[in-house]
Each structure stands twice: as structure tokens, then as C-alpha cells.
Amino acid sequence: MGVKGLQSFMERCCPQACVTVNLREMARRHAANSQQGFTTTADTISPTLVVDGMACLRHWYSCRDWVCGGQWKEYIDVLKSWVEVFTSAGIRLVFFFDGVVEEQKRPEWVKRRRRVNGEVSKMFGYIKEHGEQPGRELFCLPSGLATFTPFALRSMGQQVFCTVREADYEIASYARQHGSMGILGQDSDFIIYDSAPYLSVAKLRINSLTTVMYDRQRLCQTIGLPVTQLPLLACLLGNDVVSEEQMQHIRNIAMATYRKNQPAPHSAAPQGQVVLAVSQLVSSLWNREEEEPGLVPQSLNLSAPDTEVLQKGIRSYVLPGQKGLELGEDISAPPSASAFETYVSSEILKACREKHIAAEGFMVYNVVCAGVTECSNTLEDEEDAELLPQALVYKPCRQQIYGLLLLLGHDGSTVDLPAIREWFVFPGNPLREPDMVQPVPVSLPCDRPSLDLLWFSTGPEVSALRLTAFLSIFECLKLSELHGVIDDSLLAALCLVTYIVLQVQTLSQEDVDAYLSQAVCLRLKSPEELQQIELPLLSSRAVQLGSLYVRGLSHLLGANTASGCPLPSAALMPWHSFDGRLFHSKYLLAHSGTETTKLLDSDQSCLSLFLQLRVKLTEICRKRGRILPSRPNAPQQRPKTTRHRHTGWSPGGGEAWRGRRDEAGGHRHERGWRERGDERRNQSEYENRKQSQPPKQSSGRSYNNRGRYQLAPSWSLPPAPGT
Template structure:
């Protein structure tokens, strides 16, 4: 996560540290020096997400087909230069960095509130200065890169450490990211992703040696500098008095006008003045506040010392630990497929960052609460249910962002057994059973996590993208009382129309305005998709993971368009883009979802009106509940369904301005 102000200091005040380089040239030089060795760059994937997400649309829930195309372009540029990429993702939030994680989540919550205030006042997407990266992008990016044939590593420590360690161990060409911690690690060259010109494969390289020369330090002094400036382990506010004392004795000969830059130089000057003393660490301790916990400083320094390295600032080096060869409770396959599974099994913990949800809208609960019941079922599959005694019930520590949660401590969430015949199966039985009927049991258990197991056969008969969407819509409808029939119709229209859209077509969509409620629902659905991916992993993969990816199931702008059309009572021919077969599929799905909700005593009501729009908005399809139509859509053969579609279509073309509810009433009576 970095050291405050250090990256800017290097770029603005240490010009000799930064140099523009051609990765093409460096790659060719590397191949000449190491024949037969493929030049490799380790990519800090978490630090590159904002660079990769180039779509203009971000407020609606993510433009995922466009994003996939952006990743492909990125990979191709390096491949053409003969450079292999290895992508590293954070797999866990370490306990020593949890406080900083919480601080940033609280800050993000404030940013989200400002975004919704802007939407409500302007009915437009905020500018890039308020950009909030789409929810779940790290998870989806891992699978996107797998789809594109790339190697990924999902860490069990803070990602920047493993990036630096892997790059050093494998003699890589360099590492690519945007984190000032990479100025501190004694590893391979650090390339900036923010300064990267993909068309020319040119970027800025930061020289640690030149950085040390600028400040009069040794490479081994940089970890101490990072900690005394404040980082994710040693909070900056704990160092304020120390930094003031350094400033008081620092006589600057530079022309620095930036206060932070002067602090950095003053702290570096202090380290330089004591670095050769026999008991230099004691001199540091004298400058720190009385009672300061020196073990915290030691932990901070250790977090930058890579395997096989040492530091003059560490009193006793812990046992060597190659973090790339730690034994995990799960096979690497499962670890790579879903972080939540590994974290729950190995750490008893689960976390989730901010998403775009409107805290001022009490009618839609926080996504963390909406999907908690489902997560509890997943935990039961993974951890078992104990012996039935409340005292022995397994618990998971959840760090989830939701309205009113200040994240001062984790929520202790108990497992929740599934109410299905035979009880809750174990993950082991679902993963490794050779029962010929195991795939059906996996699907049934996965659906039971969302309380739709009674509809297993109907859902299995659908394509994966439709089954996933239907499952989530039923679950969300039960959990969120304000979800209307019109909302469901919009989600269905989106998922049915998506397969026929290219990234270019989706990019070209024009929306008249932005509806804040549609934004909220879009991100709620995305979080549901990630929860479904967790259930899918726990249950032994009844779905192919790639089938659940948003480029197959969800597009933000397309959903927003369908939401506005449905709430605005647009003609059905417009909503389904003159495609008769989509209408027939829609009827079947709509009936299944409303019936599934009815079995759980939930009647979906038509939407009252679009929250930001001018339309009165009763359901566009409110008259589709005719008994004759239900019978035809559910039990009728293909010829009967096609006949219905032809009648409907003929009616549409004869009265092009008539709403769907009108024409359905006409041909159903």
C-alpha cells in the first residue's frame, strides 16, 4: 500500500532516480545476456487494475467485455516484445495490516456517499476524479487472465512482498506496478505502470541506487526509512513526534517547498548520521516516544527483507521462510480458483471491501447482509456444523463493509446448516466423490445455498449464464423486499441480450441519464455473482467458473439501459431489440422466477416508478401472468411457443407503439 508521499517525492524532487526506458530494448538486452531465458516481468496485478480498466463507463456496474479486450491488448503488447508476464494478486489481508485496511475502507465509504450524492443531483456519471473501480474486479481479472492463457499467483501474504520475492528469486527482467514500497525492496528494477506507453512499450524506471545516493543512504537502510516515515505496519501518526524532532535538527540545503519532501529528507539525514554507529538502533530508540513498542518497528523492517537477505536494523532475524513454498490446507487449484475458500479454511476469516451502494437508501440492505445467509451455508460446507452444540459451532471472522459497521472488530458469523435431505454435505465429499450422480448433487447443494434447490431441474436445463442469473434474482428477491418485478425484468432483459453484443456495441450505448437505484442494484448483483462463485468452489464446481464471469452474465451499461426502458414502459420490441426468440425465453424465465418466489411467500410487485426518471412505471410486462400464457410458456412444446411468439410479433408490428402489457393482453384472451 506504500509510504505516504514517497512516490511523489521521487518523481518531483529526485530527477536522477527516474529514467524513461524502452522495455523492447531491455528485453533484447536480457535475451542476449541470458540465452534461452525468456524475459519475464512480474506484474503487481492489484496495482494495475485502474490502468487496465480503460472504459469510459464505470458507474453502471462495469463494462466487462470491454475490460476483457483491454487486458488482451495489454498482454499482446508485451508478447510482441518477447516478454512473458506473471501476474500476482493479493490473497489475504495480513493481521499486521488490518488497521490500515480498515482505515481505507472507511475513507472509501465517504467517497461512495459523495458519488451517490453527485448522481442524485446531476443524474450523470461523476468525472474521473471520483472514479471508483467496479466491484469484484480483482476476482474477475484473475479469471480473465486465465482465459487469456496467463500465469497467475494468488498470495498468502501481502502481494507486494511476493512480487518482489518472486522477481528476485527468478531473476526477472523487472516488476511492474505503482507502489512506493517497490522503492524499498532490494529486488529487480521497478517499472511504473502509470507511466507506461503501451503502444511504444516505454515507461519510467526507478533506480534504488540513485535514490540512496540522493539521500545518503545504503540499500539496507531503506526499510528503516519506510518505517520511520510511516507505512502499513507502523502508523504514520505514531511517527509524528519523531519526524518533528528530525526536522528540528535538519539543516536543509535544498529548495524544497513541499513539507512532506522536507520530512523525508530530514528522516533520511538522521539515518545517515547514525548508520555507522555500533549501536545505531539504540539511537533510533532514543528519538522515539517513551514506551514506543520497538517490536512494531522490527516487524515493519522485516516486512521488507526478502528471503535469503539480512538487515543491519534487525536485532534477531527470524527463521528463514520462503513464502513461495508454504504448505497450504488446500490444493493450489482450489486456492487459485477462489480466495474465500482458502481464507476460511486456513484462517477462519473472510473479508470484503467497499462496493457502490447507497447508504441513504434504507430499502436496499447492504450487500454484506443480503448475502450473509448464503455465506453461512458455504461456511457450513467448508467447516462442518460441529456436534450440534452452540458452543462447538464453527465461527468465521467477517470483515465486511456495510452501513453502520465501523469495522472496529470482525463480526463472528456462525455456520448455518443447509435444510436439505441428508443434511449438509462436506466439501471433501463434494470435491472428491466418484459417485456417478455427484455432479447433480453438487448443483443441488450449490442451489441450496441460495434456497432455490426445489428448482434444481429447471435451472439445470438452462444455460449456465441464465441459471446463475435466475438463481441470484430469486435469492435477492427473497432477501430484498423492495426488489420489484420490473427490476427482475430488467435483469432478465440484460442477460438475454448480452450474448449478442460485442464490446464495441456495448461501448457505443448511449444512456439518457444515470439512475442511482439502478447503480445500487447493479453492484448488488455483482456481489451476488462473486458469492455464487464462492458457493461454486465450495460445492466442487457444478458450474464452469468461466461461465459465471460477468462478460458472460452482466454488463453495466446494458443493464442500465434495460432498467430505464423497463421502468419507462418502453415497447417490448425496443427492449428485446426486435428479437422474437428472446421474448419467448424471457417469458419462461419470468414465470419460473415469480413462481419460485411465490413458493417462499414472496409476491413480486410492479415497480412504482423510476427513481430519477419521468415515467410512472408500472411493470412493462405486468399482464404476462395470464394462466394461458403460463401454461404455454412452461408446458407447451416448441411449436406452441413459437406460435405464441409469432402472434405477439404480428401484434407488435401492427401496433408498434403499444406496450408489451397491452399486446400480451390481446393475444392471451
């Protein structure tokens, strides 16, 4: 969010502070100045650009498809090319990604998530109405992009940090301490920090390496403030710490005074006039002799709570080593210990923190050190009542991840163990408070080991135990037979699809065939071939299934980290087992009754591997009482689209999308998630999940005790399409 209206004010009313710069030239000047100085460290000599990774995601993901789950191989190529441009210019990149959501910013986080939910709802409405991807005005990042991008950059040899506190603060701190040439991002808070120059990623022209630098010195000259007063200005205008509403009365006073003293007000837009008015107010306050630098002026006549929050906001801009704003709190100090840290050893805590900061782990740091975890928006259709939200699909495995982390470190009793606070976004969740989720013990076929043994010990027995723990979390222990027989990425894909089938009773044989066939065929396709796939239309259901899979990969990553990493992290990355357009094409093929041979691109090796995976999945499901029905559901091709030239998709008969509700054996749509409101909290079958239940009872939970989600009937397994 940054500072309300400040950046637009600079662009519209203070153009002299928006300077077009050439990053190559900046790098040369920075290197020359560093060599002439007294410091000789590598960081100061090498021109380093600190990159706000979260702000860059929308600019990095330039792939044509975004609703189908992500074109991950193409995305990796885009990232490589982007990095190479800077490397060839002699610029070293250091990336930062958000690793925590600080509680003081939770309300703003919730506000943004609700807004994006509305955009996702419009996106699905468009897809169902037109059968195609909407324009960029409804663009949403593919689910999981922020999770997997740090791993992608690390695989390219880049230095990546995942933050343990507010990301803007850590970025500004690093840039200041290491003498970086600039900060590349899109957040006006970087104008306020006394750190490296703030460079706009939105204005970046990658071919010429030019962008706009927002010059804080020129800004201050224009509005008549010293730079030391920028933090107070930012807080009075409104930022992530001090909301607009809290200081609205101060801005009203400033505007009244401004209009009184300016018979002919500045021609700026209303928000620009607010910036000028508040700047004049701040300047008048600090010109009084009784005011001390760094304190909230008493003449503002704020209440004690407002004074406290304003001081907190000002403090948030004070970087380590800076003088002049000592307000009694060391913001650079690490977060205090939580109750959850008592359940693990100091060695585990240290390893969790190190993995988190180095972007090598996922989920475990926040669980162990703070007892909280969150997940942003996912592409989910609130009107599709037959598919569970991913937050509920993966809740049982998360409970076991929590159990593995916290219960292996003490006596195994859950009586006194506090619940994990989950902030997971999905349609119908008002996000007024977190869901309190209890850890569940992992059923291991051996004596309960310690978490330290699982993480730090070596030897074949420990390696086998790690794999057992990982597969047990997803109730797929039988898949250990395939470890070393098939690629790790395919083992992970099979584990994930099997888990989804066990949890989501409405999945059909055709859905499974789409998942597995695309995972098998992806290995043989180049990014260029994947880009050439043309889809005759889009299925809103396939869009949601694609996002469900990618979110599942992040849960595999969390379980792998918690289990001591039995699989290499690279095997769990989406570019090794998923492509959105490929999956969508396989979904349409499978549901149109295409022969299995054609589904596997008429490649005998792919067909053989596909059948091997499907047999193993079917075997596990049968033992759990889960029999997959065949329910082909071919959509009607839109007249304006062309025939699929790469997969041979041919539309079958059947009802059009909007008229298929009553189709026999089809997928029904009932009341949407928002209409059901808080009924989502009736989740006792998840929260009271017990490992002691017989396998048949514990397979595939239904959602909502009031009967809107029922278990699928026990079907006989028919022949798969084309076999």
C-alpha cells in the first residue's frame, strides 16, 4: 500500500522529483564511487540492486495464460531472461520476499484479500459466460506464484531472502547497510525510508534498463520539509501502520487551514492538495521551538491511543544505525519467543529460521516460531458448490504437518498444545478471525522418533523414516515402493493427485486422467511447444482444479520441509509437473472420451508410465474404499473458436456450459460459498479427525454437516476412457 497518495502526487504535481535514469549508468557511477571510498567490501564495490520480489510478480508473469494454473516452464524462461539482462550490465541482484504478515498489518492484509476475492468472482463469471480468459482488467496472478518464485530464483544462483518481519523494512535496511545502488519495487514507503534510491519496477523498460527514480530530496524541496519529517507526513497521510481513518480529523484540520491560507489553491487533484496541506501542517508544527525531533507534536492534541499508534508508525521508518528518532523501542530486534517454541529444541528453531531466511523452507518457520500460517487468494469459483476450497481440502495434511513439527518434540500429548492460527482465504470466509486448528499426530509404523533425529541424523534408516513421514502425511505410504523407480517429481505428483482423490469425493476418473497425463507428458515438452497449445474454450471447473493442484504442491513443500526433506525441493516445483494450458487441454480431451493413447500424445513410453501411475493410485483408493466413477462432462465448443490443432481435441455432444446443471452424472452447482456464510465453520469432521478411524471411514471427508456436500455413492470402477 505505501503512503496514501504520495507517489501519484509526485508524478502529477512534482514531476521534477520523478527522474528517468539509466540503470547501467547508475551502476557504473556507483562502482566508481565505491572504489574511491574507504570501504572495500564486495557489497560496496559491486553495484547491487535490491529487488522487492512481491512487487515484481505481476511484471514477471507476462505469459499469455494465467487462469489455467500458470505456464510455469515459460515463466522460468522469462525470469532467466530478466535476470540475465541485469547480470550482463554488471548489476548484482538481491531479492526479498514477504515471509510474515505482521499482526499490526493484518487488517490491511484482510482488506486486500477481500477485494481480490471480488475480482476472482468476476473472473469466473466471465469464463462461464464467454468460455475464454478475460482481459487484463481482471488479471489475477496464478496461485502459488509468490511461493515458488523464490525457489526459481535460487535455482538460477541468485541471492534470495525471505523476511522475518515487515518486508519493506528489511529491504530498506539491507540496502542502507550494504550501500546498494537502489531499491527496485513499487511502494511509496521507500520514499520515506532514509535508504538507497527508490526505483520503479512499473516504469522499468527492461530492454533499455531505464526506469523512474523517485527523488526524496527534490520532493522535500518542493513541499518545504526536511527529510527527517517525512515519517510523520507518511503517517498522517495514512500507511500500513496508521490507517487513513485514524488520522482523518488531522487531515480535515490541515485542509481547512490550507484553503484559508490559499485563496487560489494549487491546481493539484484533491489528493494532491491533501499532501500539500498536511505538509504545511507538519512544517508549521516543527517550526515551533518546543517540539523535539522524533516525537509526536503535542499541539496535534491527539488522544493517548492515537498518539501511541502515530509513534509506532514513525518508529517503523527508523532503520538500524539511524540517529535522531530514538523512541524507546528497538524495531530491529528479532520477534520475541512464542509459546510454540517450547515444543522444539533450540537446534530446530535455529534451522527453521535459517531455512526460512534463505528461502529454502516453507510453512514451518511461522508454525514453530509464531503458531500462525496464512494463504492468499486462490482461483476458486464461489458458485461451484461441488468442489471444496483448497483450504479445506488440504486442512487434514496441514494438521499432520503441525503434529509432526510440534508433537515429535515432546510427550506427544495434544492436551496442552495451543492451536495453530490459520488465515486462509477462500470464498465464504469473512476473515474476521483466524481458524484455530489443532495439530494431529502422524501415524508412523515405528516408535515415535524425535524431530531432531528426523532433521539432523544420517543413514539409510533415517532417510527411509523421512520418506515414511512425508508420505504418511498424505496417506500415501504405499507409494514408497515407487521411490527410486520413477522420477521424484512424478512421485510427488502421484502423491498429490492420490491425496486429492481421497479428499474430494466429486473427482472423476476423467479428472485423474487429466492430472496424470499432463504430468507425464510435460517432461517431453519445451516451453515453446506448451505456448503453442490452443484451447477451444475454457472450463471454469478445470481452472479451479488447476489451482487446487498448484496449492497442493505448496503443501507437499511444507510437508517435505517438516519431514527433513526426503525429496529434493526441486522435485516439488510446478515447472516439473504442471502446466496450466497442458492440463486444460488434457482435461478437455479426457472429458470428451478421447482414447488413452491420444491422451498421451501417442507416445508409448508416456502411455506405459501413465498406466503404471494410474494403477497404483487406483490400488490405494480401493483400499480406502474410494472408487473412482467415470463421469465424462464434455463442454460445448464456442462457434467463434478454432479446432485444437495440437491435441486433436474434438468437442462431443452434450449441454452448453450454462445449461448443464441437470445433466445426468454431471457436476452440479448449488448455492455459492458466500450465500452459505459462516456455515463453513461447521467443520467437525476435519477438526476432530482421528487416526484411529478405520481407513474406509477416514477417506474423503465431506464438507458442511448440514448435508450440502455429500459423499459420492459407491460406484463400480468402469474402464477408463479409451482403454
